[in-house]
Amino acid sequence: MGNPKQKWTPEEEEALRAGIAKHGTGKWKNIQRDPEFNHLLFSRSNIDLKDKWRNMSVSANGQGPREKSRTPKAKSSTTDALPETPTPLAIEYTPGSGSGSCSSLAVVVDPSSTDVLHMDDSSKCLLDGKTASKYNGMIYEALSTLNDPNGLDTNAIVSFIEKKQQEVPANFRRLLTGRLRRLVAQEKLEKVQNCYRLRKEVANGTKGGPTPKPKEIRPKISPINGHLGETLEEAEIAAAYKVAEAENKSFVAAEAVKEFERVSRLAEEAEAFEHVAKEIYERCWRGEVVMVQ
Template sequence: MIFEALAASTDPNGLDTSAIASFIEQRNEVPQNFRRSLTGRLRRLVQQDKLEKIQQCYKVKTDPLSVMKAPAPMQNDIQPKQSQSPVYVTVGSDTLEESARAAAQSIAEAEYKSNLAAEQMKEAERISFMVEDTESMLQLANEILEQCSEGEVLMVG
């Protein structure tokens, strides 16, 4: 969801935490401590080199190697070289229909796999939020344990 918010942004500087949170909150139901866990998740993504933080904004980190590997755009004024003699290919109607069916089947399978991958990404993000919530609860429990072991009396309300 974080990457979805950043991809939807048109701002070249990225988005700040509140803009990312607002984007996610508009599209999903979120827990009460969502903003705190979002901040932790953003910090982790920066540490993993998946996001970069510039001032108070986050944006997807671009890999300099992938930019160098990108093919150069073709120029419109360059025309392919014409061959001296034309080449004719004869394809039977059965072979053409079989090829069309195979291509349609491949497209359908690719669309199915794409949808399945999108669903799995949503589930992975949901689980990630659950992990962050659990980590927050564990940290709170450790703080309470530490205070109680020092003899403090805590009122939980």
């Protein structure tokens, strides 16, 4: 009896990418528990992140799905080279033909925005992909916002979400309860009577014994750093510049560019954007090489 299967939503992938941009690949646990992404990834495990990244890397790249023992002959040691770059670069930078002239960088931002509030799932009855974990996020938000020690019952959760979004699908309630059920099954949530409440990282569950760690809860939502003295656009340009200047480190550039592109889409949220852009900016500036090819 496996799980119903939850496809990763663009939002989650976005969070994953952003998380990687911030913490670097491999810091799955950090990404997962980072308050900044936890609202989207709280139902995923670090292993899930790792696996997802694997899938993304593979599919965005070559063609075939996970290269198994396929092509036994060609199974050169370099088959699985470059696990990075799951996202095709939609950005072009012209190295400014040598000699010190400033590089120009053209950013192509896809018009496809991840609209969180527009769901066209009109009348879908089953929780699949998109809707699925969108609800996880909502649930999480409701639970953490109205942080009630006793948890919230379905009604409370529904009404909370209804307040946030003018409209909810007709079958919303059903979808929601389904989601709740699953999260409980996954031990992400606890159900007491008919109320649900967040669970504190079960993670290694069995081991630690009964509530061994008080685990300091810090609702610290980091007010996104003080400020860069820059406006959003300036930051954007600055980041682009640094990216371009990192040419000689093609890999870093590719990474940064990739994230930059992703981040650009996120730019609706100035805060989020600013934050991540700053990370990228700093990374490039320090020439930090997080991963090697």
